[in-house]
Amino acid sequence: MGTFQNIEKKESISYQDFIEQHLKKRIPLVFKNATGAWKSNTMFTPEFFKENFGSYQTSHGDRTYTMSEIIDLTAKSTAENPAPYPILFEIPEQIPELLKLLEPLHMNYAQPNWFRSGVIPYGKFGNNIHLFIGGKGNQYSLHKDFYHTNAWITQLYGQKKFILFPDGQDEYLYAGKEGMSRYLSPVNVVSPDLQKYPLYKNASPLEVVLQPGETIFVPNGIWHTTVASEQNISLIFDQLNGQNYPAWKKDLFEIKLxxxxxxxxxxxxxxxxxGALCKAKALTGAKF
Structure with a gap:
């Protein structure tokens, strides 16, 4: 397997430089201070979520958990006995009050975002805003996001390792050939089985540890996974615009096929x- 290369972190970058150097070229980037654009300077600790949203509920598998239960479970999570994962909240539907503390959600970089246009229903075709809560030992499966959306992940609390694989590595990651399997890899990057997946030794991953307050931009079509070494809370939303719209449109057709x-x-x-409506809105100067 190729040596892990670090993903670049930047203290600051202009919006135009981000568009030209990262969005258009589909190169990942970590923003160290993008959350400084939020109007609120709230400290998003586990105690904050227990105090303000402790009784709020969400489901995982066949169980329903309160926010307080999730915080307690993930605090006790270990590598040998990890907490259930991913336990998530649909923020606009389940914790709408939280959105007021995250304005502007785009942090002056994740725009335009056609998912904020009102044209595409929330919860459909990649239009989601999630709160993920995890603990030590939690690991997400290696995948590409459905519909070729750009992913924006901010660590609100704790740290989490991200491992990404740039284009051209589907063969090494043993991706499926059709349907949803094209977006999923069976390889466990933490302890890969090279006897079962020998081509993985040719993969060239990128990695970074995201710290509280940092935001990672994961371009559409990029394989990625996460590994947690401690309790952590993440904000995740997806982006659609003219750059990834052709791939989104194609995915929408092929998945439903x-x-x-x-x-x-x-x-x-x-x-x-x-797409036509969003483009028309953009021509009128609408901001989304």
Missing amino acids: QESKIKAALHYAFALSA
Whole structure:
């Protein structure tokens, strides 16, 4: 396996430089201080979430947990006995009050974002804003995000390691050939089974440890996973704009094609109309 290379961290970068050097070229970046744009300077500690949202509930598997229960579970999580993961909240639907503390959500970089246009329903086709809570020993599966959305992840509390694989490595990661399997890899990057997945030795990963207050930009179509060494809380949302719209539109068709040609055609028609509406709104000077 190739040597892990570090993902660049920047104290500051202009919006235009970010667009030219990272968004258009699909190169990951960690913003050290982008959250300074938020109007609130709240300290997003476990105690803050227990005090303000302790009774709020969400489901994982066949169980329902309160925020307080999740905080306690992840605090006790170990590598040998990890807490259930991922336990997440849909922020606009389950903790809408939190959004007021995260304005502007785009941090003056994740824009335009057609998911904020009102054209694409929340919870559909990659339009999500999540709060992830995890603990030591939690590891996410190696994957590419459905619909080729750009992912923006901010560490609100604790630290988390991110491991990314740039383009051209599907073969080394044993991605599936059709349907949803194209977005999933069976390889465990922490302890890869090279007898079962020998080509993984040719992979060239990038890695970075995201600290509290830092934000990582994961470009669309990039393989990635996370590994937690301690209790942590993350804010995650996706971005769609003219740069990744063609791939999003294609994904919308191909994913639904696994169900039926009619569904695929209907979703492709929706993608065309949604794209046209978002482009029209942009021409009027709308900000989203």
